[in-house]
Amino acid sequence: MTIQPHARTAHRSASADTGGIAGRTGMSTAGSGQVTAGVPPLARRRRTLLPLLSGRRQSGPFSDARHLRTYALVMTVLVVLAIGFTVAIMTWNNPMPFGSEGYWTIAGMRRDSLLTIGVVALCHAMATIAFQTAVGNRIITPGIMGFGSLYTAIQTALVYLFGVPAAAMLVGVTPFLLQTVAMLLLATMLYTWLLSGRFSNVHIMLLVGVVIGGTLGSLSNFMQRMLTPSEFDVLTARLFGNISNARADYLPYAIPIALAVTVVLWLWAPKLNVLSLGKTAALNLGLNHKRALIVVLMLVSILIAMATALVGPMMFLGFLSAMLAYQFADTYSHRLLFPMGFLFGYTILAAAYFTLRHVWNAGGAVTIVVELVGGIVFLVFLLRKGRL
Amino acid sequence: MIELTGVRKDYASDVRIGPVTVQIPQGGITALVGPNGAGKSTILTMIGRLLDIDHGSIQVAGHDVVNTPSKAIARILSILRQENHFVTRLTVRQLVGFGRFPYSRGRLTAEDEHYISEAIDFLNLTELENRYLDQLSGGQRQRAYVAMVLAQNTDYVLLDEPLNNLDMQHAVQMMSQLRNAADELGRTVVIVLHDINFAAHYSDRILAMKDGTIAEYGTPEEIMRDEVLTRVFNTAVQVIQGPKGPLAVYY
Numbered sequence: 075m076t077i078q079p080h081a082r083t084a085h086r087s088a089s090a091d092t093g094g095i096a097g098r099t100g101m102s103t104a105g106s107g108q109v110t111a112g113v114p115p116l117a118r119r120r121r122t123l124l125p126l127l128s129g130r131r132q133s134g135p136f137s138d139a140r141h142l143r144t145y146a147l148v149m150t151v152l153v154v155l156a157i158g159f160t161v162a163i164m165t166w167n168n169p170m171p172f173g174s175e176g177y178w179t180i181a182g183m184r185r186d187s188l189l190t191i192g193v194v195a196l197c198h199a200m201a202t203i204a205f206q207t208a209v210g211n212r213i214i215t216p217g218i219m220g221f222g223s224l225y226t227a228i229q230t231a232l233v234y235l236f237g238v239p240a241a242a243m244l245v246g247v248t249p250f251l252l253q254t255v256a257m258l259l260l261a262t263m264l265y266t267w268l269l270s271g272r273f274s275n276v277h278i279m280l281l282v283g284v285v286i287g288g289t290l291g292s293l294s295n296f297m298q299r300m301l302t303p304s305e306f307d308v309l310t311a312r313l314f315g316n317i318s319n320a321r322a323d324y325l326p327y328a329i330p331i332a333l334a335v336t337v338v339l340w341l342w343a344p345k346l347n348v349l350s351l352g353k354t355a356a357l358n359l360g361l362n363h364k365r366a367l368i369v370v371l372m373l374v375s376i377l378i379a380m381a382t383a384l385v386g387p388m389m390f391l392g393f394l395s396a397m398l399a400y401q402f403a404d405t406y407s408h409r410l411l412f413p414m415g416f417l418f419g420y421t422i423l424a425a426a427y428f429t430l431r432h433v434w435n436a437g438g439a440v441t442i443v444v445e446l447v448g449g450i451v452f453l454v455f456l457l458r459k460g461r462l
Numbered sequence: 463m464i465e466l467t468g469v470r471k472d473y474a475s476d477v478r479i480g481p482v483t484v485q486i487p488q489g490g491i492t493a494l495v496g497p498n499g500a501g502k503s504t505i506l507t508m509i510g511r512l513l514d515i516d517h518g519s520i521q522v523a524g525h526d527v528v529n530t531p532s533k534a535i536a537r538i539l540s541i542l543r544q545e546n547h548f549v550t551r552l553t554v555r556q557l558v559g560f561g562r563f564p565y566s567r568g569r570l571t572a573e574d575e576h577y578i579s580e581a582i583d584f585l586n587l588t589e590l591e592n593r594y595l596d597q598l599s600g601g602q603r604q605r606a607y608v609a610m611v612l613a614q615n616t617d618y619v620l621l622d623e624p625l626n627n628l629d630m631q632h633a634v635q636m637m638s639q640l641r642n643a644a645d646e647l648g649r650t651v652v653i654v655l656h657d658i659n660f661a662a663h664y665s666d667r668i669l670a671m672k673d674g675t676i677a678e679y680g681t682p683e684e685i686m687r688d689e690v691l692t693r694v695f696n697t698a699v700q701v702i703q704g705p706k707g708p709l710a711v712y713y
Binding site: 131132133134135137138206207210211212343344345347348350351352354355357358359360361362404405406 | 510511512531532533534535536537540541542543546547548549550551552553555556558559560561563564567568569570574575578579591592594611614
């Protein structure tokens, strides 16, 4: 059957929502015989749980069955490792007899450390993946936008202006929330200003972020030189990422906020997938690119603010977990990338923490080890695979 | 129908595209031709609402492209630009699947799959559908992009120089596939072309632009004349009768 191109108007409105090539035109098969061949009627087509294994033509986040198996295998290994390190941290070498009051006190402190590790890994992995998708670049991290520098600048300025007592001022739920709000405000202002008007350009936004980060960094550096050694010591202790020293009283606030943002990003995952195609393709597919970008960047700034307030700046962790997730998942689907990124982050942090604190008794240096070991692992992997 | 009324884009006080007032009827292929900087791509991207309009209005099938929600426009027109760079690695089928986003919002139904398969088959990509884009040649990749906008299943398809970087064989294939899309699928194709001979052979209407405004608008027979082409392209052009229609000779 053939329907004339100009007699389609009524047909069009009937199938406007689901319209397809054949549905609209009756698809003359004269010119391209293979077009309708082998396509069963729509009513009989069903989705199967594992379309790849059934060999049917179907789109999905995995390109073939081997890809699916690799993903499942990596996730299984990561889950096992994550559970293993969790159990190890909880139970390893607890000096008190099992079941005594002291045992549970120590276990409670270790639980807080694990929760901190979980929140930090979640925040950094989600934030980095979402950020890299939004700006269309897998090498830069949210750290480039000056978040870490802002945190450092706030802490340094307080100690510089008010001395050591200010270090006490910085602890507590109110300063934590205020700091989060400050970072969120900066991010919102920066993004909405830079992405609207005539500078609607992601690269200019990044450049301004780099400059702001650099300026704040130099400012902090300058103030640090003016501090007395004791003030500087107190400040350094605050600025170094330190999980065992994390402020556990922030957790009741940080966990729900981080989880809420995670849920939003999860629901937005299909939009993030489209966003990763770039501006014109996203616009073509009906996504309001600028609004989506601002929303994603604001969510990212909340996550980074949470993680930074908990353990200080720790930018490489996000980069590492995101990069490993891209390499092993090798898919566009954010609903597959997010869990893997989180598990990588959690496993790396937990492993570093366990080894340093419980095996070697050197709790403070977790971030340093993450960066050293993680960087080497990343380089080796990248050099072997040969592409990003 | 695509209707432009007094459309203008001001790049600087002395660099301006427009005002353009023109109607492109439904059906067939309309080719936008003209020298570099004439405003072909600007007009096309403004119709595709990728670029803001400074003055005037554009209606596609009765919908104002600025005021209608982008979501709704995505079911009426699709636009493909030249440069397509993705951060993720995609297979052909995954890319084409994204064309269904305006309908599926990311959750592909059996019906979506059906249309994805059809778009892939239509562009002869069936064998390549599970290959990654970075494993394809330039011509194959270009076809995959076109398959994506066809899967979007819009009445209007706008293409910005789809023949760029394609060799003879792939350029001819691409144009005949677009011709099929117009004839068999009833799509209205608006395409920016550089080669006037391709435009003359494959399109139903030629819209020649020069210095930001419309210089000529008509059927290939009306445009393919020595004096018209010479004026539009600022080059001495001679039109001869070739075996398959008029040919412009300009070198």
